[in-house]
Amino acid sequence: MNDKKDFATSDLTGGTLNALVKNIMRQLGVDDPIEAVRLVNSGECVVSRPACRFRERDGVIYFTVTSDGTTGEEWIARLEKNNFQVGNYAKSLLRSADFKPTGGVTTEIAVLKGMLFNDSDRITKKIRAAADSRQLTKPNVE
Structure with a gap:
């Protein structure tokens, strides 16, 4: 120096x-x-x-997340504290009996880009069908 x-x-x-x-x-x-x-x-x-946090292939973005034991109510509070709008449907999922928090579990997430679908086809049923055809598993609520 x-x-x-x-x-x-x-x-x-x-x-x-x-x-x-x-x-x-x-x-x-x-x-x-x-x-x-x-x-x-x-x-x-x-x-x-950090190494690149995501990769993209054929219109699908892949990245990993590791759970930290956060409960559904804690997620709602965390997101709202950071000025995210948490809708009623999201809150119902986070508060459901299906939401079981884990700690230290790493999951690979796949996001199908909107460009893969026509505007009229961008609905859950068709997105799930596209995910199934790519052999992507349905994520758990957490």
């Missing part, structure tokens, strides 16, 4: 630093910014560049 730039963050704004620390806190799952910085500086947590 040259002498003029001994202070690595001298060109960063307070807002940029705040966003960085908030991002680290979110990724580490901690609420205390001092603890988040301590975890990184001590080497207990390592910052690494």
Whole structure:
């Protein structure tokens, strides 16, 4: 490091630093910014560049998610806290007896892009048929 730039963050704004620390806190799952910085500086947590989080093939986007034990009610609260509008149908699914939270289960998700369907064919029955023809399994409620 040259002498003029001994202070690595001298060109960063307070807002940029705040966003960085908030991002680290979110990724580490901690609420205390001092603890988040301590975890990184001590080497207990390592910052690494993730591999591509998704792949796309033939109009289907694939990615994985890992469950964290969040209940349906907790999902509703989490989503609404982050300004997502959770509709009545989604709430009924999250509150249903079929919703059984798991922890540490990794699932591959396949999203069929809208471009695969004409506007009039973009209905659940036809989307499920397309998924079945690709041998994709129906996801559980979680």
